[in-house]
Amino acid sequence: MSSPTQNRRYANEITADEDGERVSIAGWVHEKRDLGGVFFLIVRDLSGFAQVTLHKSEAEQELFERVKKVPRESVVAIVGKVKSEKKAPSGYEIIPERMEVLSVASQVLPLDTTGKVGAELDTMLDARFMDLRTERTKHIFIIRSRVLKAIRDFLDERGFIEINTPKIVSAATEGGTALFPISYFEREAFLNQSPQLYKQMLMASGFDHVYEIAPIFRAEEHDTTKHLNEATSVDIEVAFVSDRAVMEILEELIAFVYSKVVDYSGLAKLNLNPEVPKTPFRRITYDEAIELLSGEGEEIEWGEDLSTSAEHTLGKMIGELYFITDWPCAIKPFYAQPAVEGKSICNAFDLMHPRLELASGSQRVHSYELLKRNIESKGLSADSFEFYLDAFRYGMPPHAGWGLGVERLLMSMLEIENIREVVLFPRDRRRLAP
Ligand code: AMO
Numbered sequence: 001m002s003s004p005t006q007n008r009r010y011a012n013e014i015t016a017d018e019d020g021e022r023v024s025i026a027g028w029v030h031e032k033r034d035l036g037g038v039f040f041l042i043v044r045d046l047s048g049f050a051q052v053t054l055h056k057s058e059a060e061q062e063l064f065e066r067v068k069k070v071p072r073e074s075v076v077a078i079v080g081k082v083k084s085e086k087k088a089p090s091g092y093e094i095i096p097e098r099m100e101v102l103s104v105a106s107q108v109l110p111l112d113t114t115g116k117v118g119a120e121l122d123t124m125l126d127a128r129f130m131d132l133r134t135e136r137t138k139h140i141f142i143i144r145s146r147v148l149k150a151i152r153d154f155l156d157e158r159g160f161i162e163i164n165t166p167k168i169v170s171a172a173t174e175g176g177t178a179l180f181p182i183s184y185f186e187r188e189a190f191l192n193q194s195p196q197l198y199k200q201m202l203m204a205s206g207f208d209h210v211y212e213i214a215p216i217f218r219a220e221e222h223d224t225t226k227h228l229n230e231a232t233s234v235d236i237e238v239a240f241v242s243d244r245a246v247m248e249i250l251e252e253l254i255a256f257v258y259s260k261v262v263d264y265s266g267l268a269k270l271n272l273n274p275e276v277p278k279t280p281f282r283r284i285t286y287d288e289a290i291e292l293l294s295g296e297g298e299e300i301e302w303g304e305d306l307s308t309s310a311e312h313t314l315g316k317m318i319g320e321l322y323f324i325t326d327w328p329c330a331i332k333p334f335y336a337q338p339a340v341e342g343k344s345i346c347n348a349f350d351l352m353h354p355r356l357e358l359a360s361g362s363q364r365v366h367s368y369e370l371l372k373r374n375i376e377s378k379g380l381s382a383d384s385f386e387f388y389l390d391a392f393r394y395g396m397p398p399h400a401g402w403g404l405g406v407e408r409l410l411m412s413m414l415e416i417e418n419i420r421e422v423v424l425f426p427r428d429r430r431r432l433a434p
Helices: 061-070 121-126 135-157 196-202 243-261 265-270 287-297 308-318 369-376 382-392 406-413
Strands: 022-035 038-046 048-055 075-084 090-104 180-184 187-191 209-217 230-239 283-284 321-327 345-352 357-361 397-403
Touching: 022 048, 022 090, 022 230, 038 061, 038 121, 038 308, 048 075, 135 230, 135 243, 135 406, 180 308, 196 209, 196 230, 196 265, 196 308, 196 382, 196 397, 230 243, 230 406, 243 357, 243 397, 243 406, 283 287, 287 308, 287 321, 308 345, 345 397, 369 382, 369 397, 397 406
Parallel strands: 048 090, 283 321
Antiparallel strands: 022 038, 022 075, 038 048, 075 090, 180 187, 209 230, 230 397, 321 345, 345 357, 357 397
């Protein structure tokens, strides 16, 4: 006898037009409904659901009993005939001839895959493999995959070269967040906070448009709904341009990504109907931001970073995606280019969603001397940046770039409260497994 999964079809590929034809499906036992004389087995696969119907009077008794007994979430393969049935969820049902149980699921289940009984986030994350069987979580990760593909398509189309830089490194890049130290043979090394130094070094290579989509590691101590210890960052770096040019790339990229998500049918399962944001996004300077905040009674001293509460106040006032530009150099990293040499404002920007920061970037210092001075004035040792500084000594063009948090983008697009929901296996202060 042939394998029951041979010629396996997805539930949503089968149609009522195939009435009378023999098909084979495989998936998980989603639901069982016993109506006495009729028994329904709902089988779920990646594509959706198939209704398998057994009439007690017509079905083979041995098969009828086995189907009734198969525990929920077990994996089954079914061969049967298609029957057009308007009342069935997909307009057809399958009258089974054969069922093979490929794997029996233990009971009690860690969570309800029908989504009728909601689960706590911790329960979902602890049993992520099963949580992914729910419609909501499945669609979040299909959208995540679409978002990443859209980002790649957009950047590839514009001639960017995709790069991969090391994640085991010897120096910090982003002041403010701590590093994860690791032991590297007889030396100390760290997990990379950002590909910043490497993407900049490539600007000296002639690869003048690069991007990387990769993990970044931040030893954030606090447990928040928007911070992870391992996040995914989209980083770009472009030579011979200013911060203004990379801001335009960023807003066009965001609009393009939205345009590839809004037509996804699974959005309905998340009860969402997002709109493609209009470009160009609004731009306000840091000075304008603190003035707006002051008008709302929230005083920020010049040179101070914006608190989460300040970000929320501004977000409420502006109500759409916007940039904050012209930041004080004191609160931006050593590589941000001053607008005027010697002045305290930098050509740096943040891209904000009304709820949170999505990206930050800048024009970079490309003068070796200034960069070295900046590193030292931030209290860092120029020696540990020698490999990076070297790239600025033999012909480094002006350049600019940004880093965009993939999870932040997704949670803002999908109106998700907790960043952990958009990561398959999130890493936070408490979570190192699964
Ligand atoms: P920054 O540190 O602002 O800039 O990071 C860029 C973007 O990455 C995301 N992000 C995070 N997401 C989740 N959890 C975290 N702990 C976390 N940390 C950062 C955010 C943030 O806006 N080198 C610069 C970028 C550049 O200038 O090119 C940098 O890393 O969405």
